[in-house]
Amino acid sequence: MKNKPIPAQIEFRDVTKIYGQVAAVRNLSLTVGRGEFLTILGPSGCGKTTTLMLLAGFEAPNRGDILIAGKSVAAVPSYRRDQGIIFQSYALFPHLTVRRNLEFPLEMRGMRAAERAKRVDRILERVHLDDFGGRLPSQLSGGQQQRVALARALIADPPILLLDEPLGALDRNLREQMQGEIKGLHKEFGITTVCVTHDQEEALTLSDRIIVMRAGRIEQTDTPEALYDRPATRFVASFLGEANILENPGFNVETDAAQPSGTVAMLRPERIWVAAPAAPKRADANNRQSVSGTVDDMIYAGPLRKYHVRVGSSLLVVREPVASGQQIFRPGDEVRLDWLRSDLRFVTV
Template sequence: MTLAGRGASVALNSLEKRYEGFGAVRGVSIDIRSGEFLTLLGPSGSGKTTTLMMIAGFETPSAGDIAIDGRSVVALPAHRRNIGMVFQNYALFPHLTVAENIGFPLKQRGVAKAERARLVEEALELVRLPGYGTRQPRQLSGGQQQRVALARAIVFKPRLLLMDEPLGALDKQLRESLQLEMRRLHADLGITFIYVTHDQEEALTMSDRIAVMHEGRVAQIGPPEELYDRPENRFVAAFIGESNFLPATVRGREEGHVVAECAGSLVRATCTTNPAPGESVTLAARPERLRFVDGGWPAPPPANRLAVTVTEAVFVGERCRYVLRTGDGTSLVLKEPSSAATRRRVAGETAEVAWSVADTILV
């Protein structure tokens, strides 16, 4: 069952928000496609919530434009933008029943009582809470209250839904369950979702594309796989997932790859720029892409290898996490799937680690 059809397209053009000289949002331009699930991801103070509030109409841009379906809405008040909104704190009316909470935006729009009841039931079905209409918010769990807040945001069939950290107050297990529910709901509705979070795992799980924000700007935008496998800069590589950063010196190019000297070894990396020989650079490699050489490799073996000493070994259930040190003192992390058949390393042990050129990025 679906409540709405095609979603709205949203265009942010050189969007800015300044507070007494401080630039909270600085020149943000994003084209959000109809029906897309776009996440604004970043640490506190990166400008993601301020950007969302400007789209909603609760904040006025200092400069730039916001267009929904090709029409500028900067001069349009929030209540006339017909946007659904879900907040972290649910914002349910405690004195109203679940059905009355969900039906509130319909009542504000003058929808007849019978039609209102039908749409409320439809929304409850969508968020998988059929039969909950007569309950009070205080009788619901946090996850159920968030579902009610979602139902209220979609009951009037908006073409655009904005969400500001909606799962932030929930425990980890419930949060992970609701992330999948959000994906299902997005598929069922076919409307455009713009979602704000500081949780990288949440963003990777749910989004069609992620805009990583840093200090009021978009550091990189793209599909989750692209941001994880091909971060364009050190901030994105560090913020999404975990990365090893290896200082190196460029020695030349070979078959389209940069060849750099790192901890006394030659390491090859993929690179979209053309650094000059002798230039100091930083290479990034994900900890789970590294392997101990004696662990066995499919042919051909990885080209990048470093001699290391294990300084820390931690068993964390499904994997073992090793902190390693190279001969020049560079620290790196290796994550290895845990298995009873895999030999566990100990602190002080020397080893060689290897990983593929494709998994080595110059940042």
């Protein structure tokens, strides 16, 4: 029995936004389901931030319509849209304490003081800042300020949460920690969330679904796993993680099925096995292609090693998890690479 479809919470219908002679967003149509965590991913200038600003009401479309809960909001100003928004800069009031920052949106809604205090207490406890209500933002760390910004966006129970590069100002460890916080809060509150980022790992970690944009249009949309494992285009394959594009590689690429016209073979670096030339073949060798190459470079990156291996006219990237007792190859070493033919993907050029 198939799952029932999630009812639409947000819809873009053929939306175009033009700045001067440049179309930042072109004929954009998408649907975000109720309770879904959708991430819009893409390089600078692809239109992802403009899309978020259109949804937030800070920009108006030149053509098309935007609907929330079935009602058009294209002409509705931002302050009349019931949304929580978190910017990369957090946008906390520097002269107000944490508690007053959190009370402010409730006060603007006319909530009584006693109820405001209860809500603030609850949200401070949820984001692990119970003892920080009397501090100013300048007295908090970056991660603590991010938690306050999350709390302020959630405290009024908005049906939609918008995130604009929310973790861009944090270091790696804090980013990973806050990814867990955001994911947990989304699961707990069930708020329809739209996030804009250029960080591929962040998008893969947080999202129910990812949209990859390019030049104002949607290049591909799918679940994180499907998007990474089955990219439709060369652009998506190369933008979302690393990809070996086997175009005129200097060796014959073996496939289990005929390669569709207009496509090129692609192989993810972690799908390649590296070994010494004389190492025993794997049990499934009949399903694999094997090639010989020379290590051009080895990069140690903590949990993994990355090899650049010269094979024919190509420089293939190989990633393997670091494990005790494994053989380590150095530049100039001869190696054997092999991979399952079924791990090849064909992407349009």
